[in-house]
Amino acid sequence: MNKASESVDTMQEMNLVGAVNHALRFELARDPRVRLMGYDIGPIGGVFRATEGLYDDFGPERVIDTPLSENGLIGAAVGMAIRGERPVVEMQFLGFLYNAWGQFIYTLSNLHQKTGGLLDVPVTIRTTFGGGIKPLPFHSESTEAYLMHSPGIRVVCPSTPAEAKGLLLASIRSDDPVVFMEHTRMYRAFREPVPLGDYTLPLDRCRLVQEGDDITVIAWGQMVHHAVTAAGATDASVEIIDLRSLAPLDVEPLLDSVKKTGRCVIVHEARRTAGPGAEISALINEYALEWLKAPVKRVTGFDIHFPDNQTEDAYLPGPVRIGAALDAVLGYQF
Amino acid sequence: MNKASESVDTMQEMNLVGAVNHALRFELARDPRVRLMGYDIGPIGGVFRATEGLYDDFGPERVIDTPLSENGLIGAAVGMAIRGERPVVEMQFLGFLYNAWGQFIYTLSNLHQKTGGLLDVPVTIRTTFGGGIKPLPFHSESTEAYLMHSPGIRVVCPSTPAEAKGLLLASIRSDDPVVFMEHTRMYRAFREPVPLGDYTLPLDRCRLVQEGDDITVIAWGQMVHHAVTAAGATDASVEIIDLRSLAPLDVEPLLDSVKKTGRCVIVHEARRTAGPGAEISALINEYALEWLKAPVKRVTGFDIHFPDNQTEDAYLPGPVRIGAALDAVLGYQF
Amino acid sequence: EAVGLGVAAAMKAGDWCFPSYRQLSTHLYWNVPLERAMAGLMGNAPEHVREHLPVAPEDAPEVTFIPYAVFLGTNVPNAVGSALADKLNGRRQVTFAFVGEGTTSEGDFHDGLNFAGVLETPCVVIVQNNQWCISVPSARQTAAATYAQKAIAYGLPSERVDGNDLFAVYDAAKRAADRARSGKGATLIEAVTYRVLDHNTSDSSAVYRTEDEAAYWQTLDPLERFERYLTSKGVLKEQDREAIWKRAETELRERIDRGRGVPPTPPQTMFLSHLHGDPGWSVRHQQAELDAELAGANPFVDFTGEGLQ
């Protein structure tokens, strides 16, 4: 982190996908063990162009196009990682990871425990998630709950370009397997100054987006921005926390915030039942019940497979739905 | 259900694996569309002998041994189901389902929604789960939370031989994909009278195990029995509910019970974080907060891959740990 | 697309097809209503499309097409299961599955063909080798010289044909279908062709391949070849040619317009086709939340579980 402070000064405006591309380039140049693996990440630079230019500049031994098998991709990356490499896998869409669930659970998340810490599996899986761009089915998944229930891995989700740089560098350098979630809708949503230097952020800390006294909103990715919009539309004082680390959960700041405000709304695109919000709600109720002035509400997608494009807008939480939850919870009296 | 009542009278003592075998035989004889599929289910009758004798009596076209691929198994079963068959797949261990997660999510749980209800996928997946018999790693998984977060499927778990008969018949006859969870430790744990006739139970209803006024315990499978033991050791009046249907959740009776007792403990073998208990706790807090006299506690396995045999006993919840939770929650005062 | 068309001609009423997304011609050959596909592409829910674009029973396609596998390869084990169902019931029907050459790298392809070999299922799996998997060339997909030879791993027969030669494709597909129908099991067919266009709008093939390559394959355009053949044989006269094209175009435009004409899918449709019967408390509750939201009410005011009053 010292390194970071040094060079934070020199900034450049980037969008999310630009920051990811810049961060990958930074690590490829810094550490020869870093190798990108995936399909369509080579000459074409990925279907979202996140790896654009990297194949040309670092060559086929650092940016490796593989055959079309998600399970083979994770399995090979694990094999490389336990031999000292630092593979960064592009999983084109989170929904494709299901094909690799075997390697994901059996080896990626397990070899470290299974060998009693003898083998490290420092693989970073970059994957896109989330709705909004209206592509095909299973290209808008937000199934991070599957990941949160799986031990031995870290799961992080940046909500801004600068965060993406800091978290991706930290993910690649982590000795743990890390799933790095990039929201497709946010790739080109907005730009902000991104530190050009060696800038890392802690992988297991949430971020206070805005302070408030009346109610706490917990969100990540795209939903953080909708929460800010919704908060702007109420005259209540809303505290917004960007979870940022989905695994492990940074529980203490969440509990402290709810103990302060006494009210909480959790927002995510994922399906509700057994979704990410369930765990957060359960923790709050287990450890901050005495402070609660109202039930915790979950603003989420519904318990169905991500729907057809025409009904998608009604499925996804937005500022309006979040605002309604804020009103309901703020208006509640025992 | 009428059919059932007719023939409930004629009973026979069976253990859980015996009841499963009997139920499979019953359906094979009743409906020619029912076909068992899996590896080692033929002549040897399954590694736990759940299909013993069925290959000999119904032949290789009704009891089909397949090559060793979980994904191929589910994929082929789905193909048969949409063509009018009623495949009953034996997934040797729940932990092996990870290899089939692709077919499970992409086709088994999705084809009905994807075709707007045109295609039915009436596949029943029988699988073993749970700890206690101390086999190899990934042979003691309780990862039902992955299933609960997946739409388009039913998940049921019997805790007694008679329930197994009633629920398995209903599962096979359901037009939905059903995951039927059989606890390895309970296969031969005890016997009870099982109706020999056409006996079915509703797939989406929980079961009141014992009534009580002071606290509600929610559990399933093996944990139901530990809960009963723990309840017997306290002088409090404990209400115990066997969840039985993990998806969809039978929420109303859970809320009603907690509104009555004001206190609740959820017990499962699964890991805690983003586990089954999180959803139940979140629902209770969302819809019964006013009635709560104490925080809801979760008695669960820990957030690691199922551990080595020698530390397994300390990992799994048992009567002692459940008893401690009862004491803690009963003793809590605002 | 000669591949889809040649195989279509080898199908019989009662057969089933598990396509990828490259067999439009197969669908058209068997009168799968294009307007429905169009309405689906516009993001409408299938229930909604069926309601607004009814198909009279007598117009229903005689070959059943299931929706193409967005998750590549999953259709292969499904097709094998479908064929197994036919076999076990003594039906002389055949199931066809299409995959791209890139999709042969997925585990599903391996699972499906191995099951097909062991269970001797009446199905035909067609690998449409168009040399590219988005930006990944065939040489990067497998070290095998051909995709046809992958059948050897499963003890299955296979053929490799010119995918731009309609007759070659038909002959191979016919032979394979006959084998399947006569109880001799599955066949793998590799149809060699080329993806002349970009994979999709976000693709830009100029980055990873030469124009000459595409240009060369243009000269092998199956459509022109078929036309030239029909003309040489005198089957197709110049004036008819014009007429046919016109008819095709007008019908195409007509159907596309009918598809476009479908009104937007109502949001609540998303809850229609999940579990049979009661979808369960939580989904019922979420449905009520959406209804409230759409009615301008607050969907989060139920704090007792007794529903939204």
Add this chain to the structure above:
Amino acid sequence: EAVGLGVAAAMKAGDWCFPSYRQLSTHLYWNVPLERAMAGLMGNAPEHVREHLPVAPEDAPEVTFIPYAVFLGTNVPNAVGSALADKLNGRRQVTFAFVGEGTTSEGDFHDGLNFAGVLETPCVVIVQNNQWCISVPSARQTAAATYAQKAIAYGLPSERVDGNDLFAVYDAAKRAADRARSGKGATLIEAVTYRVLDHNTSDSSAVYRTEDEAAYWQTLDPLERFERYLTSKGVLKEQDREAIWKRAETELRERIDRGRGVPPTPPQTMFLSHLHGDPGWSVRHQQAELDAELAGANPFVDFTGEGLQ
């Protein structure tokens, strides 16, 4: 087990091995401490085993063995990745992976070999074809006449050898290892043998196979064959034979006893090897719960998140 031994003899210091559970001989050949395996089989955690059965650096095996893949087939893609790491770093090391013939049906086998073909990785994959996958016979596993021919699907060379002939196995493994070491890529070896015993204690092979079958294969016992050979060549004298057997037995018993001698693993060990650094609030909390429970205190009395006082 001639297969494991023959391949072991083809390995070199610095190589890596991703075994199945049938290569005890391979482990012994490279001095993998049997006592540790024994302690592991008794359900001890690996950290605990290492602590109680230390191995001096100079005694560390020169070939690295990773724990066998309980989830069959996952070791193949892992081995290919391991080999790719060697290749990309210009190391002349070889990675070996063992699978049973049943495991070739898993998608992992397909993924691994296809990647090996395309990426030309220095590895050797050995299919130990013992004809049975628990109760499922080889004929039910694949319609392919041999497992060696599955290599054709991946453009890889392969060999099929008598798995009960130590020298045949060694020769094939040596050739494959040399190919890999000289940068010529991967090889698939099918070693044909037989599982004479039951698969495990819950198995009862009498139900699904004939005794003659097992009896026939008994006559091909690789150990006897090797002994006969050594004796005929005069390398092995009767009295030495006795001595060797005695030595082996005593050492075996010794090591097994040492493994048995390891005290039970303390419960808290289960929390040791997960995330590096802080395991996170929830795991820390659960650890405290277990500590409390083991200390006879109530682990559930924290209602504020401030920990168990």
